[in-house]
Amino acid sequence: MDDSELTSVFLVDDHAVVLRGLAAYLATEPGMSVVGEASNGRRALEELAVLANTDRLPDVVLMDLLMPEMDGIAATAEIKARWPEVEVVAVTSFLEEDRIRGALVAGAVGYLLKDADAAEVAAAIRSARAGEVHLDPAAARALTDALRAPKKQTVSLTARERQVIVAIAEGGTNRAIAKHLGVSERTARTHVSNILVKLGLASRTQAAMWAVREGLVQASSTDQR
Structure with missing residues (x-):
């Protein structure tokens, strides 16, 4: 397999046994390559900076959330600010709506x-490489349950986000949305992810249903997808 076809992965966890286990498994997974690892968020940023200097940034980072020095949420935000092309999958023992969000x-x-x-794990890495959201089923349920809470009724979307969610409801792919809005496909993916987070939704299908419920599109529009 050509190197350009490999999905490169960087591992971040403060438990050495977890790092060894993930590295050993991914070494046997077709099309994947582990390019580095770190024991906390701060160390991860240092190692990624070295990789960036040699044009060897990973496609995906598997990121533990609870770590010393710098936790996974802070490290994820910094990674996306510095290297937005790198995708991150959070890996944790905790199932809390606030932590997921x-x-x-x-x-x-x-x-x-x-x-x-x-x-x-392999499916989540491949989804991340494609820029798609992949949630543990229990995490998806937590977000769905949170959507039912009264506080979610106050959520509002920007004009651009409303355009995007209408396009989702009409069956638009990320590529089609990008072309319609005149933006990059990565920007379109970011809009979709932001909408899911803001509304506490777990999938594009739920986003389409939300758009119908809010009267942004007619139910018949989603039926044609």
Whole structure:
């Protein structure tokens, strides 16, 4: 396989046994390559800066959230600020709505629990490489339950976000949305992720349903997808 086809992964966790386990598994996964690891967020930023200087930034970072010196949420926000092309998947033992939302707001495109099986870890990495959101089912349920809370009724979207969610409801792909708005596909993906986080939704399908419920599109529009 050509190097350009490999998905490069950087591992961040303060438990050495977890790092060794992930590295050993990913070494056997077709199309994936581990390019580095770190034991906390601050060290991860230092190592990624070295990789950036040699044009070897990873495609995806698997990021533990609870670590000393700099936690995973802060590190994720800094990674996305400095290297927006690098995607981050949060990996943690905790299932808390605030923590899930914090990771996604910081820029993560995935949220896995540490008891996820190997196949789900690989699926999350591949989804992240494609810029798509991948949530552990329990995390998705937590966000969905939070959507039902009264506080979510006060959420409002910007004019651009309303354009994007209408396009989602009409079946638009990220590429189609990007072309329609005259922006890059990565920017379109970012808009989609921001909308899901802001509304506490777990999927594009839920976003489409929200748009119908709010009267932004007619139900028949979503039926045609």
